[in-house]
Amino acid sequence: MKYYLAPSILAADFNHLGSQIETVEAAGAQWLHIDVMDGMFVPNFSVGVPVVESIRKTSGLFFDVHLMIESPIRYIRQFAEAGADSITFHIEAVNDPIRVIEEIRAMDRRVGVSVKPRTPLSMIEPILDQVDMVLVMTVEPGFGGQAFKPEMYEKITKLREMLDERGLEHVNIEVDGGIRRSNVEKAMDAGANVIVAGSAVFGGNTEKNVRNFIELFARREVEDAFRKEAAGK
Ligand code: DX5
Ligand code: ZN
Numbered sequence: 001m002k003y004y005l006a007p008s009i010l011a012a013d014f015n016h017l018g019s020q021i022e023t024v025e026a027a028g029a030q031w032l033h034i035d036v037m038d039g040m041f042v043p044n045f046s047v048g049v050p051v052v053e054s055i056r057k058t059s060g061l062f063f064d065v066h067l068m069i070e071s072p073i074r075y076i077r078q079f080a081e082a083g084a085d086s087i088t089f090h091i092e093a094v095n096d097p098i099r100v101i102e103e104i105r106a107m108d109r110r111v112g113v114s115v116k117p118r119t120p121l122s123m124i125e126p127i128l129d130q131v132d133m134v135l136v137m138t139v140e141p142g143f144g145g146q147a148f149k150p151e152m153y154e155k156i157t158k159l160r161e162m163l164d165e166r167g168l169e170h171v172n173i174e175v176d177g178g179i180r181r182s183n184v185e186k187a188m189d190a191g192a193n194v195i196v197a198g199s200a201v202f203g204g205n206t207e208k209n210v211r212n213f214i215e216l217f218a219r220r221e222v223e224d225a226f227r228k229e230a231a232g233k
Helices: 014-027 049-056 070-082 097-106 123-129 152-165 184-190 206-230
Strands: 003-005 031-037 060-067 085-092 110-115 133-137 172-176 196-199
Touching: 003 206, 014 184, 014 206, 031 049, 031 085, 031 184, 049 070, 060 110, 060 196, 060 206, 070 085, 070 123, 085 097, 085 184, 097 110, 097 123, 097 184, 110 172, 123 152, 152 172, 152 184, 184 196, 184 206, 196 206
Parallel strands: 003 031, 003 196, 031 060, 060 085, 085 110, 110 133, 133 172, 172 196
Antiparallel strands: none
16 A cells, blocks of 8 residues: 655645745655635635645645535636645535536546545445545544544544445545544554644654654555565455
């Protein structure tokens, strides 16, 4: 399994956003997690289309846009044109997920669907074969710096099983909220492979934080390969 680190700019210092993104990129992060909030779906605001457009000019990172907005279909085109590589919408925010998926595909972008901590996986079961990624929220969406909900390990495990049963091993599982170096391994054991980290990246020494995650991922990738070989797969 390939692991990716997606630093969440919600925890960055917006006064130095460009240089902070450069730092995570140079330190080895592959993705950049961009939280979009509308003050309706979640009780907070963050960044929108102009910020994505602006940071796209100098960053080669894979832009992972997490839409925490009502009726996301209204803005898919704009975020895609601004430079999103992947667009994730919340299943709780849409009536017709298929239409949203079609809109994202029409823009030739990767598709993610997200579930809040209390949203059952049965809500996304019918569309699992149509997405590239499932984002499991491990805190209530809206704010950075919250504590990871341990009940989510089981949900991740269940989701990975559901994907495996359907021959969808290639679908990424992203975890978002409260991830730090101390709990990330358990999330990976459960089946997550895209790791969002806000405060755990931008709090303290950003470069060192990124390197710590990336080194861990490289180790895990080697271990996974050994395990697979031992299992004769
Ligand atoms: C919360 C956002 C997260 C947030 C994570 O609604 O979706 O991406 O930035 O921040 P940390 O890692 O600090 O919990
Ligand atoms: Zn997020």
